Each structure stands twice: as C-alpha cells, then as structure tokens.
Amino acid sequence: MRYAVMLVAVTLVLLLSACSSQLGYRFADTLVEWKLDDYVELNEQQEQRVDTAITSLHYWHATSELPFYAEQLQQLRDQVANKQLDEANLIAVYEQVFVAWQRMLNGLRPYALELLPDLTDAQVKQLMQKLNERQQEERDELAEYDDSALVQRTRKRAEKNARSWLGQLTPLQERLIRSWVTERIPTRALWLDYNEKWQSTFQETLMIRHDTERFTSQLDMLMFEPQQLRSEQLSESIQTNQDATLSLILKLEQSLTDRQRRRVLAKLDGYIEDMRELAEHFRQQGPAN
Template sequence: MPRASIVVVVVITLLLSACSTQFGYRFADTLIEWKLNDYVSLNSQQEQSVDQAITTLHQWHATSELPYYAQQLQTLRDKIASNTLTETDLVATYEQFFIAWQRMLNAVEPHAQEMLPQLSDEQIIELIENLREKQREEEEELLEYSDSERSKRLIRRAEKNTRSWLGQVTKVQQRLINRWVVERLDTRELWLDYNQRWLNEFEKALQQRQQPEQFNNYLQQLFYNPEQWRSEELRSRVEHNQQLTLVLFYQLSETLTDRQRRRIVDKLDGYIEDMNEIAEDFSKR
C-alpha cells in the first residue's frame, strides 16, 4: 500500500518504530503528527481527534504488538543460536509478521473511517496534491539512475545491511549477495504504476466520504484488498523476490561463522530487551 492517507502514515511509522531505537519509538506519536503536517493541514478540532487516535494506537501497539514481536524474535534468536534454523522457520516467521501487519490495519481502519469524512474539500485537494507530488518525486528519482547504477546501489545497500548484522562478510556470503542482486527482478516502475492506481481509487473513495456505506466499503477494499490494483507482472515479481530473499537469508544462516552468529544473537537480544521494556513501561500508563 502506498503512502496515501493519514492512516497509512500512522501504520508505516508505528511499524518501523517497532524495530527502531527506544527513543524513536517512545516519541513515535509526536513524529507521526509532524509527518501528517507534510500531507494535510488540520484544524484544531481535527488535530485533537488525530492526537487521540494516534495515542490510542501507540498504546495498543506498545502493549499488544511489541510483546508479540519480541516473542517471534526470541524464537528466531534461539534457533540461530542453536544452529537449528530451517527454511520452514523463516517462512513461518515471515507469515507471522504478515499477520501482525493485518492486525495493524484492523486497528487503524476504524480511525480512518471516522476521520477521513471530516476532511473538507480544500483539505482533500491539499492531501491528494501532496500525495501526487510525492509520486512525481519517486518517478523522477527512478529516472535519475540507469539499470546498472541501480544494481550497484542495490548491492551497496545489501552489503551495508548484511555487515550491520554479520560484521565482516566472507567471500562465500558476498557471492550469495551478488547472486541475489542478479536474480532479483526489478519492480520499481511496476510499484509506481500500482501506487498511481491505488491513489486514483483513494481519491474516488474520498469523493464518497459523505455517503457512509459506499465510503466504508470502498475504504475496506483499499485497506484489505489492494492487490486488485496490482498488475499480474508485479504480483509475480514480488513473489519471486520474496522467495529469493528467504532463500538468501537461509543460505547466509548456513554460512555463519561463530563470531557472526554471536553478533546476530547479541543484536536480537538487544531488540527483544528494548521491546519488552517498552511494553512494560506503556502497560503502567
């Protein structure tokens, strides 16, 4: 789903914050409100409603979802530590976090149903214009680099991410990363096309916001069935890349040195501890 509404900004920010620093997560509600100002100007009453919704979502996410994330990471951590991780385990972990994403949407969607109809015509125009401007920026960014340049950037990003988890990368691991980059299918243009389609439908939905039944049905489609606006080629490439990435993760896990394994375990321990501490603190509020 593209960054196409107040709701989506909230969802993405909270989700990413769950894997960020404690400081960033604890102030996620403030960061979200700052981000909203980039898309639409709210009046004082709307700001109060949004503030309350974000506070509610933040509290729910911290007390209900972070312990779940910590539990899933603990299972993953133990399997890595004992060198018993399988491809099936990685698939199961991916599926569990996808289910968590669905729970996030379920929590956010009622607030969208309530708040989006409160936007004026002028605010709708502002919101759509800002979203289309963001779309244009991404399209321009896509044209800045050739295919070979994008491949090099992808390799550098993959290497950076891998080093952050493994430290020094072995030659075998480097070959695995290079092969992943070569075999990965480009989806940028297809995603931009999908984002444009989704945004067009979102704009149509907003035009019906004063007709509750039609608007609610339309918004639910945008939330829970966005794949209908994705091309078959995009769906195929996304599935291919997901499978390729899961295979890469498993192959990297099979090549870990003792030092790399300890580094991963220590890093996961840090995330797990942070999530449990935050959940405990929020539960006392």
C-alpha cells in the same frame, strides 16, 4: 502502499517499532503528528481527534504488539542459536508478520472511517497534491539511474544491511549477495505504477466519503485487499523476489562464522530487550487521558 492522514500513522509506527531506539519509539506519536503536517493542514478540532487516535493506537501497539514481536524474535533467536533455522521457520515468521500487519489495519480501521470523512474538499485536494508530488519525486529519482546503476545501488544496500548484522563479510557471503542481486527482478517502476493506481482509487474513495456504505466498502478494499490493484507482472515479480530473498537468508545463516553468529544473537537480544522494556514502560505509564 501509501496511506493518507491516519493511514500514514500506521506505517510510521510500524517502522519505529522495529527500531532499536527506545527514545524514538516512546515519542512515535509526536513524530507521526509531525509527519501528518507534511500531508494535510488540519483544523484545531481535527488535530485533537487525530491526536487522541494516534495516542490510543500507540498505547495499544506498545502494550499488545511489542510483546508479540519480542516473542517472535525470541523464537527466531533460539533457532539461530541452535542452528535450526530452516525454510519452514522463515515462512512462519513471514506469516506472523502478515498477521500482525492485519491486526494493525483492523485497529486503524475505525479511526480511518471516522476521521477521513471529516476532511474538507480543500484538505482532500491538498492531501492528494502532496501524495502526487511525492510520487513524482520518486519517478524523477528513478529516472536518474540506468538499469546498471540501479543494480549497483541494490547490491551496495544489501551489503550494507548484511554488514550491519554480520560485521565483515566473507568472500562466500559477498558472492551470495551478488548472486541474489542478479536473480531478483527490479520492481520499483512496477511499484510506482501500482502506487499511482492506489492513489487514484483512494482519491475516488475520498470523493464518496459521505456515502457511508460505499466509502466503507471501498476503503476496506484499499486497506485489506490492495493486491487487487497490482498488475500480474508485479505480483509475479514479488513472489520471485521473496523466494530469492528467502533462499539468500538461509544461505547466509548457514555460512555464518562463530563470531558472526554471536553478533547476530547479540543484536536480536538487543531488539528483544528493547521491545519488552518499552512494553513494560507503557503498561506502567498507563493510557493517556
């Protein structure tokens, strides 16, 4: 899903929080502000308000959410170590990630309700133009590849991700990934259709940003119930692909060699340590004035 102004910040902070680079996360607020400049040009007063909001969200995320992520990863790590990972465990992880995402949106909501109505008509126009340009860039990129090429790209990306966790893949693991690629349903075009619908509705929402009641209701739908804008085909495809991915993860975990299992555990340990150290760093530093 695409969010503008403050909504962009959430996505970036979440992505950075999952990164093993402590340096990147510590300066996530600055990186977010740089990214915002790509979408809309704010005046000095707006920049100050956005800076305060991002800094506050960053501190909350570091001190409240990172410890939660570390705890969830620790449980996952122990299950992998004890060869106890099963479908129920993975579904539980997914549900916890969804809950964390909802908490992030709840934390963002008051800032979005405060800051988005402050945009001028010219800023709204600029913002939507940028979003539409990014959307068209993705359309153009998709048009460059036929179905066979897209499948090939998906397979290579999946193998690269698997190697980053497991190291050299076994023939069985390579076959599992190839099978997964053929089972999953291509959804990029469907997602682009959904994004266009979301952006169109978002633009309509910004047009009524000074009508507090209607604006709040519409923005809440876009943030918390965007699935209403998805096509039935996209929703069904998402579920099919999630099921296929769940099955792949379980089969790959069951196929791990001893060396690969040690590598996975070491990588999880690294993420856990980084998140705990970052949380402690921000707690000691305290909220910015």
